[in-house]
Amino acid sequence: MAHVLVLGGTAEARRLAGELAGLPGVRTTTSLAGRVARPRMPVGEVRIGGFGGAAGLADWLGAQGVTAVVDATHPFAGTISAGAAEAAGLTGVPLIALRRSGWTAGPGDxxxxxxxxxxxxxxxxxxxxxxxxxxxxxxxxxxxxxxxxxxxxxxxxxxxxxxxxxxxxxxxxxxxxxxxxxxxxxxxxxxxxxxxxxxxxxxxxxxxxxxxxxxxxxxxRRPPPPAGVTTVPDIAGVVRWLSGLPGFPGFPGSAGSFEADKCP
CATH class of the missing domain: 3.40.50.720 (NAD(P)-binding Rossmann-like Domain)
Structure with missing residues (x-):
C-alpha cells in the first residue's frame, strides 16, 4: 500500500487529505506541528508534534513505510520545509511542495x-x-x-x-x-x-x-523553498505527481500533463 505523509496545517493540506481519503491502495497521514491550540483537523490519520529534526523525520519515514511526502505547510514554515527536504534526501523518499500562489499588487495598492x-x-x-x-x-x-x-x-x-x-x-x-x-x-x-x-x-x-x-x-516576502524541491500551486498538481510515482494507483481525474517548478 502506498503511504503519503502530508505535512499540514493549511487549508490546502486539509483539502488534499480529503482528496486522498478512501482511495484504494493509499494510506494518508497528516502531520500537524502542534503550534495551534485548536487546529482544524483533516480527515484520516493525524499525527501531532515534531519529529525531532530531519534525522527524526527520516527515521519516521522508514519506520512507517512512507512512499511519498507532500510539504503542504505554510509558505513561511521554512524550518519544517528545510527539514523535510533533508529527510527526503537522506531516505530517497520522493518529496513535493504544495504552495498556494502569492498575492500580487494591483492598481491602487x-x-x-x-x-x-x-x-x-x-x-x-x-x-x-x-x-x-x-x-x-x-x-x-x-x-x-x-x-x-x-x-x-x-x-x-x-x-x-x-x-x-x-x-x-x-x-x-x-x-x-x-x-x-x-x-x-x-x-x-x-x-x-x-x-x-x-x-x-x-x-x-x-x-x-x-x-x-x-x-x-x-x-x-516569502522565503524561497529549499533548493531542488519540486513545487506545485494546487492539489491537482500534487495528484498528478503522485499518480506518476512507481507503485501508486491511478487517481480519478488525474490525467493530463504534469507541470511544476523546481527551485534552482
Whole structure:
C-alpha cells in the first residue's frame, strides 16, 4: 500500500487529505506541528508534534513505510520545509511542495515589500503611528521596541512576550470578508498594515480594504523553498505527481500533463 505523509496545517493540506481519503491502495497521514491550540483537523490519520529534526523525520519515514511526502505547510514554515527536504534526501523518499500562489499588487495598492519582520519594523515609524499587525503570533519580538507606535495584533492563539508595549490583541481566525476588514481598519483608525505574503483568499480581504482606504501595506516576502524541491500551486498538481510515482494507483481525474517548478 502506498503511504503519503502530508505535512499540514493549511487549508490546502486539509483539502488534499480529503482528496486522498478512501482511495484504494493509499494510506494518508497528516502531520500537524502542534503550534495551534485548536487546529482544524483533516480527515484520516493525524499525527501531532515534531519529529525531532530531519534525522527524526527520516527515521519516521522508514519506520512507517512512507512512499511519498507532500510539504503542504505554510509558505513561511521554512524550518519544517528545510527539514523535510533533508529527510527526503537522506531516505530517497520522493518529496513535493504544495504552495498556494502569492498575492500580487494591483492598481491602487501601496505595497512596500521587505524581506523580514525586522525590515518591516524598520519602516513603520515613517509610515504611521497606528499599525495593524497581521503576521501571526511568532516573531512579534521584532516590533517590541517600537514604544511610540500603537499596534492591533491579530492572531489565532494568544502570542507570548516580548510584544509591543502599546498593543491590543485580537484573537480571531479567518476567513475575513472585505466589509469586516474595512470596518476593523476604520474602527481602530489604522494607518498602516503589516502582513506576510501568505497568499490565498481567506485573509486577502484586508488587502482590498487597505487599497480602498489608501493605506500603505508592508508586505513581507516569502522565503524561497529549499533548493531542488519540486513545487506545485494546487492539489491537482500534487495528484498528478503522485499518480506518476512507481507503485501508486491511478487517481480519478488525474490525467493530463504534469507541470511544476523546481527551485534552482
Amino acid at each position: 501601496r505595497w512596500l515589500p521587505v524581506d523580514s519582520l525586522a525590515g518591516a519594523a524598520a519602516l513603520l515609524p515613517s509610515l504611521g503611528g497606528r499599525v495593524f499587525l497581521s503576521t501571526g503570533r511568532l516573531g512579534l519580538a521584532a516590533f517590541a521596541d517600537l514604544d511610540e507606535l500603537w499596534f492591533l495584533v491579530r492572531t489565532v492563539d494568544r502570542p507570548r512576550p516580548p510584544l509591543p508595549r502599546q498593543a491590543e490583541i485580537l484573537l480571531e481566525r479567518g476567513p475575513f470578508s472585505v466589509p469586516d476588514e474595512r470596518e476593523l481598519l476604520l474602527r481602530h483608525r489604522i494607518e498602516v498594515l503589516v502582513t506576510k505574503d501568505s497568499g490565498g483568499d481567506a485573509t486577502a480581504g484586508k488587502l482590498v480594504a487597505a487599497r480602498e482606504l489608501g493605506l500603505p501595506v508592508v508586505m513581507v
